[in-house]
Amino acid sequence: MINNLSYGLQKRILIILFLLVPLALLAVFALYPAVYLVYLSFMTWDGFSPEKTWAGLSNYKEVFSNKEIWQTFLHNLVYLLWGIIQNALGLCFALLLNSRLRGRNAYRVMLFMPYIMNGVAVAYMFNYVFNSEYGSLNTMLRSLGLDSLAISWFGSPGAVNHVLGFITLWKFMGLNMVIYLAALQSVSSEIVEASRIDGANRWQTIIHVILPNITKVIELNLFLTIIGTLEIFDLPFILTKGGPLGASDTFLTKTVDTAFHFNNFGMASAMSLTLIAAVIVILSIQRMVTRRWGN
Amino acid sequence: MSRRFQPLSLLKHAILWVAVAVIVFPPYILVLNALKSKQEFAQTSVFKLPENLFNFDNFVSVVGRAHLDRAYRNTLIIIVVAVIGNVALGTMVAYILGRFDFKLKKAVMGAYIAVSFVPTITTQVATFTVIHHLHLYNTLWASIVLHLGTNVLQIFIYLQFLHNIPKELDEAAMMEGASLFRIYRTIIFPLLTPATATIVIIKTIDIYNDMFIPYLYMPSQKLTVVSTSLMNFSSERSTEWEMMSAAILLIMVPIVLVYLFFQKYVFAGIASGAVK
Numbered sequence: 001m002i003n004n005l006s007y008g009l010q011k012r013i014l015i016i017l018f019l020l021v022p023l024a025l026l027a028v029f030a031l032y033p034a035v036y037l038v039y040l041s042f043m044t045w046d047g048f049s050p051e052k053t054w055a056g057l058s059n060y061k062e063v064f065s066n067k068e069i070w071q072t073f074l075h076n077l078v079y080l081l082w083g084i085i086q087n088a089l090g091l092c093f094a095l096l097l098n099s100r101l102r103g104r105n106a107y108r109v110m111l112f113m114p115y116i117m118n119g120v121a122v123a124y125m126f127n128y129v130f131n132s133e134y135g136s137l138n139t140m141l142r143s144l145g146l147d148s149l150a151i152s153w154f155g156s157p158g159a160v161n162h163v164l165g166f167i168t169l170w171k172f173m174g175l176n177m178v179i180y181l182a183a184l185q186s187v188s189s190e191i192v193e194a195s196r197i198d199g200a201n202r203w204q205t206i207i208h209v210i211l212p213n214i215t216k217v218i219e220l221n222l223f224l225t226i227i228g229t230l231e232i233f234d235l236p237f238i239l240t241k242g243g244p245l246g247a248s249d250t251f252l253t254k255t256v257d258t259a260f261h262f263n264n265f266g267m268a269s270a271m272s273l274t275l276i277a278a279v280i281v282i283l284s285i286q287r288m289v290t291r292r293w294g295n
Numbered sequence: 296m297s298r299r300f301q302p303l304s305l306l307k308h309a310i311l312w313v314a315v316a317v318i319v320f321p322p323y324i325l326v327l328n329a330l331k332s333k334q335e336f337a338q339t340s341v342f343k344l345p346e347n348l349f350n351f352d353n354f355v356s357v358v359g360r361a362h363l364d365r366a367y368r369n370t371l372i373i374i375v376v377a378v379i380g381n382v383a384l385g386t387m388v389a390y391i392l393g394r395f396d397f398k399l400k401k402a403v404m405g406a407y408i409a410v411s412f413v414p415t416i417t418t419q420v421a422t423f424t425v426i427h428h429l430h431l432y433n434t435l436w437a438s439i440v441l442h443l444g445t446n447v448l449q450i451f452i453y454l455q456f457l458h459n460i461p462k463e464l465d466e467a468a469m470m471e472g473a474s475l476f477r478i479y480r481t482i483i484f485p486l487l488t489p490a491t492a493t494i495v496i497i498k499t500i501d502i503y504n505d506m507f508i509p510y511l512y513m514p515s516q517k518l519t520v521v522s523t524s525l526m527n528f529s530s531e532r533s534t535e536w537e538m539m540s541a542a543i544l545l546i547m548v549p550i551v552l553v554y555l556f557f558q559k560y561v562f563a564g565i566a567s568g569a570v571k
Contacts, residue, residue, distance in 0.1 A: 014395075015397055025440070029422060030418070033418040033419075034413055107311050113318065114318060116504075116554045118546050121525060125325055125543050128539075134341060178565050182566050275417055
């Protein structure tokens, strides 16, 4: 009896003690900033002055009416195009590695490696691939006599987002592949065997048996890619600073610039919340789509 | 398998080798040029092999010039303190959520899930003022404190493991009069070690590769980490390519080695993340 009571008391003390620090961290560095962000989005504030003035909905009105801001979404769309190619490649390589093949694990380790590399180092590394004068790509093109193709990759508004999109593909394809591979390995070998016995060839087995079994994971990966492309930031931030003339600005580089460069924290908060809203909408659509498959 | 499949398997290897080549090509160019002297770099094609394959002068001199030694030390301090704290806090939260029922349990879990929907970069505008008010701006603590907290993925990995630890172990220890804290310390924490290994590796890679937090909160020259030291060196010396190549490699290689040694844990973490 005494024992029970003391365990009850211990339990209460332990719950409080063990959750105190983690919840304090969560509140201070995640929940409070999120709430404060909502508050700031209705204010006009330069980031330092003690005074913030009420701005009502004007920040949001500005976000939705400013063409320059909306155009950055078009740049994010270019990344989405590369993201879809990235998914297709990831799936193809996962299918290749899911068969009996010598050195499977070595290939997996190699193809996944870019994902864990330091993003800043990767960005500067590709600076040397795509540099117009000394870059290895243009050096190669010139030696092949294709001088007209050796353009200024980061300097041309039409090419810059595609170059950055390609680098994103280079870095993240392995992640998609590993997730697809995990899904493929969970497809029961019995149904695959059964389709073989029924006379289906490899290709038919993949199309009619394996792929329908991993639809959920394909959807998950595609939604993760959409969200990932909305949140593109590091590469243009490090490599181009949004240039030339804003041609490679993404929604987030624009947001960060608005806050920390132009000291317009209210506007930046409104932009942040617009992005968060977009992410939540996409995630809810994903939930709905996934549930449809469940039924 | 019969002989019929031999050409197919050859084709598979060929395709995979092309992919591996695309991945290895950029770092390979870096290696070639990091081994060249300034003069040699200016006079030869980027594809040409260096005259002396063991010319490590650039590596030696860039450590001093880009202050990479300081960057490694700062990064290591942040990783050690943040990872130890993170594992302690993560196991504590998982123990409470996995073993006890209480009124606000759902609210706690819900808060962690809700926060996971908000991309961290978007809230930095507000986090910035918090860091300022706590006087953590321009201290290593800014980065430590922001990496300390646990997250949904981590709690999820721990809970999965915790459910596989039989409750009978807790009950047997209670029979012998062990306190709940003692049960956490001597039973739960040690049995969570496989999950902890995965979390330590993933968290180490995360912190090592983090650029935005140190860039934003630790602009002081003395507080540069690997990412920011490379950014600083690049803005001053971007024209010295052979030096930059060496610097990039020195930043890239340590975490690649961590990955190669502990790949098992990295893939385990990715798998749990995908299930979520």
